[in-house]
Amino acid sequence: MNLRIEQDRLQSEIEALARISDATPPAVTRVVFTPTDQEARRWLRQLCLEARMAVRQDAIGNMFARWAGSDESAPPIATGSHIDAIPNAGKYDGVVGVLGALEAIRALQRSGWRPLCSIELILFTSEEPTRFGIGCLGSRMLSGTLTPGAARQLTDDSGETLEQVRKKAGAQGELESVRLPSGHYGAFVELHIEQGPLLERTGVPLGIVESIAAPASYKMLVEGAGGHAGAVLMPGRKDALCAAAEIILAVEQAALSSGSSDTVATVGICDVFPGAVNSIPSRVRLSLDVRDTDLQRRDKVLHAIQAKAQHLVAERGVSIPFQIINADAPASCSSLVTGSLIRSCKTHGLPFQTMVSRAYHDALFMSRVAPAGMLFIPCRNGYSHRPDEYASPEDIARGVLVLAETLAELSAQPVTAIVS
Numbered sequence: 001m002n003l004r005i006e007q008d009r010l011q012s013e014i015e016a017l018a019r020i021s022d023a024t025p026p027a028v029t030r031v032v033f034t035p036t037d038q039e040a041r042r043w044l045r046q047l048c049l050e051a052r053m054a055v056r057q058d059a060i061g062n063m064f065a066r067w068a069g070s071d072e073s074a075p076p077i078a079t080g081s082h083i084d085a086i087p088n089a090g091k092y093d094g095v096v097g098v099l100g101a102l103e104a105i106r107a108l109q110r111s112g113w114r115p116l117c118s119i120e121l122i123l124f125t126s127e128e129p130t131r132f133g134i135g136c137l138g139s140r141m142l143s144g145t146l147t148p149g150a151a152r153q154l155t156d157d158s159g160e161t162l163e164q165v166r167k168k169a170g171a172q173g174e175l176e177s178v179r180l181p182s183g184h185y186g187a188f189v190e191l192h193i194e195q196g197p198l199l200e201r202t203g204v205p206l207g208i209v210e211s212i213a214a215p216a217s218y219k220m221l222v223e224g225a226g227g228h229a230g231a232v233l234m235p236g237r238k239d240a241l242c243a244a245a246e247i248i249l250a251v252e253q254a255a256l257s258s259g260s261s262d263t264v265a266t267v268g269i270c271d272v273f274p275g276a277v278n279s280i281p282s283r284v285r286l287s288l289d290v291r292d293t294d295l296q297r298r299d300k301v302l303h304a305i306q307a308k309a310q311h312l313v314a315e316r317g318v319s320i321p322f323q324i325i326n327a328d329a330p331a332s333c334s335s336l337v338t339g340s341l342i343r344s345c346k347t348h349g350l351p352f353q354t355m356v357s358r359a360y361h362d363a364l365f366m367s368r369v370a371p372a373g374m375l376f377i378p379c380r381n382g383y384s385h386r387p388d389e390y391a392s393p394e395d396i397a398r399g400v401l402v403l404a405e406t407l408a409e410l411s412a413q414p415v416t417a418i419v420s
Ligand code: GLV
Pocket: 127, 128, 135, 358, 359, 360, 361
């Protein structure tokens, strides 16, 4: 097969998508279901139509672009990622897996090759948790990990419900229709920047992901007592920020002392109320993000943080209600997909290494309903979720080439899904 990746065209599409943003370049901000996100979706839809793909959208706004295979009754092979971007992000997170997949499909089309199983490019809704507090909304619902009932409870910071927001954005139909039956897809493969430094450090151009770490996130509210910063004396204060500070340091300590460098824990949001220089903080909203490759170790960290919170309730007289947003199990990638990725690297003489994904991805949830795998390419300094995120056109093109080869192999004959 003569696969030719149009690197310059792909690069200019990445640049064009980066311009559909709510941030000042080079930063990119594209939050789900905002007018900007909708403009980006329309732009992408047009590109898929130009590639002669049939496009549909489900009730949560996942977009599916299908290149029909010669046997439309065979389970399709899926690929894709997300184009929503957290505030002040870069151009490549998710985007490489969407535009790269489109270019992989176009390269297969140009080569004159025709799949037996259809190939579907999926644009997943809200991989980032920015608006509704929970990541991978689209793939969680496709896999049945997030129920329609739980999804209907979700609201954004302005109080608008997911139901209102998605319908306003044109995602019609009942959420009950989103879940995929097991066996719907023959396989799923996601191309992504590594978001870490390993590939760059080792000089290996491709990473084949074998497992995806287990993410968990909590919302915590620390409630104390406010008052005048001058008039209320120190003994007996219930300063919510001081209690929150102890929690934040306990989170760091719990991860540092887990016994493994695979444990990571972050407090990324700390909202102080009322936020006045001469007022004792009465309320602090914290977000907690804990991940590990090992589920038990991850949960041990969560328990240590809860124990610290209980201790602070007794010691400082504050209250600390918390809400578990998600506590997901890790995923193992399917040997069906990793095997195909390895063969594709070898076909093109490209070095690769196997690795763990420490970030979560839509593949984490797609692995619940289909044999799934991921291909990583390097990104400069391992930077991601920041405006200077960068992957070179050459590295992207290599990833797209291997993705195209893998899609060709997986779609050449029906794959019997072995996921129960
Ligand atoms: C995805 O963006 C993650 O936070 O891992």
